[in-house]
């Protein structure tokens with residue numbers, strides 16, 4: 001295998017290292033010296049208005065980051081991904097989530113198949129299914145309409161659909177959707193306990209259809225469903241076909257489980273789980289918001305794909321945000337990145353991004369198997385503002401670690417509610433603007449003293465400032481904008497992976513735990529020799545469990 005470029009040996013990397021050496025972040029000074037800074041560093045991608053000006057960058061840094069993109073061949077790698085080359089080398093697969101949102105009539109032939117035609121053929125099946133469930137044409141075993149859909153999946157087969165369902169609640173005029181993911185039986189219990197089985201439809205979503213959690217939950221759901229029918233005296237003949245659908249790349253396993261192949265929607269091994277919400281994995285979302293809104297959602301992704309594919313690096317929002325993340329991770333030793341939506345409907349966005357970014361870029365070897373040359377994947381985390389302000393912002397403002405943060409908000413709220421004369425959305429946005437301002441410009445000791453603060457308290461009340469933020473705004477939280485936000489972070493993640501030389505599309509790091517869990521089951525259930533084979537710590541934990549299990 002061809003050995004890969006060492007990114008730290010590139011000219012651009014040396015340039016960045018030199019720049020960092022003499023770097024004195026001074027957002028106050030930079031804004032004062034350059035009245036056009038905000039204008040020059042505010043970019044547009046689709047409907048997204050992205051202000052990068054409160055980041056720790058100047059023209060020299062920006063120039064070196066753009067050079068870095070060129071030196072690592074970001075354009076060629078992006079084009080290889082978009083063209084369907086097998087850039088996921090450890091699994092020998094194309095990486096084509098961008099094909100999932102290409103418009104009908106486009107064509108992309110990969111490995112001899114027009115993948116866009118396949119995508120639209122499946123979308124039509126999903127849309128037809130969703131229309132029937134939404135209209136009431138689809139009925140359960142007793143002839144009643146479906147009132148609740150339960151999506152059973154985990155990881156990419158859960159986090160995407162649940163995040164988007166929550167984000168687009170104002171558009172959800174179909175049946176209620178619930179999500180079961182955890183193998184903790186509490187999850188399936190809580191999500192089904194008040195449901196009427198005759199009006200419930202399960203969608204089992206699993207790319208592989210072998211995932212322990214999902215298959216266990218699917219079996220528990222089937223048992224719950226059949227027991228419910230028996231209790232109600234309803235015959236079970238043909239009932240599974242009316243109450244279970246599936247989404248998978250393994251349609252043979254779906255059939256083996258007993259789900260009617262007519263209710264099974266496929267996707268392809270070139271769609272990674274964490275990149276799959278825009279495939280049939282989004283079926284539960286389509287049922288909730290309807291095919292037309294889902295089509296707008298896909299169009300939003302496509303707008304950002306087109307931007308990423310064509311905008312010069314200096315104007316390319318995902319590329320610049322990814323390069324900035326590299327600047328912070330590798331030159332400022334930032335080990336985490338906060339994502340702070342000022343939009344309650346995006347309350348699962350950070351959880352979703354955790355899988356997208358950390359399963360993608362949490363790698364210690366490069367795509368050729370050699371060790372990485374520098375730090376990789378930072379921890380992504382976050383909560384909606386303003387809740388986070390009253391919890392962890394203290395550390396972002398005054399802690400000792402640099403935490404770059406993305407603030408996200410929309411201009412028009414879903415619910416324009418007032419508190420007396422006050423438009424509460426304006427109060428909400430005032431907090432967004434205040435926080436990014438405080439983080440950037442801080443408060444000096446002199447300013448603290450001007451407030452008449454006692455000298456012994458001055459240092460505690462100083463805000464150092466120069467804490468980098470990116471502000472992302474959009475007109476409203478529409479299906480298209482949600483698609484745009486997801487695609488933005490997909491391409492940010494890709495850009496970082498290219499710079500680090502890693503394969504952002506495999507996830508071998510989740511395998512060992514799965515194998516060990518299977519091996520440990522006998523030790524827990526009482527197999528003495530399996531217990532004896534465990535290390536002393538694990539054995540002790542299992543013994544504690546066995547002694548205390550009521």
Ligand SMILES: O=P(O)(O)OC[C@H]1O[C@](O)(CO)[C@@H](O)[C@@H]1O
Nearest residue numbers: 155156157206207208211273510
């Ligand atoms: O859709 P599946 O095959 O059930 O996998 C669920 C999740 O499990 C993982 O493979 C990790 O174990 C994720 O990448 C994936 O999204």
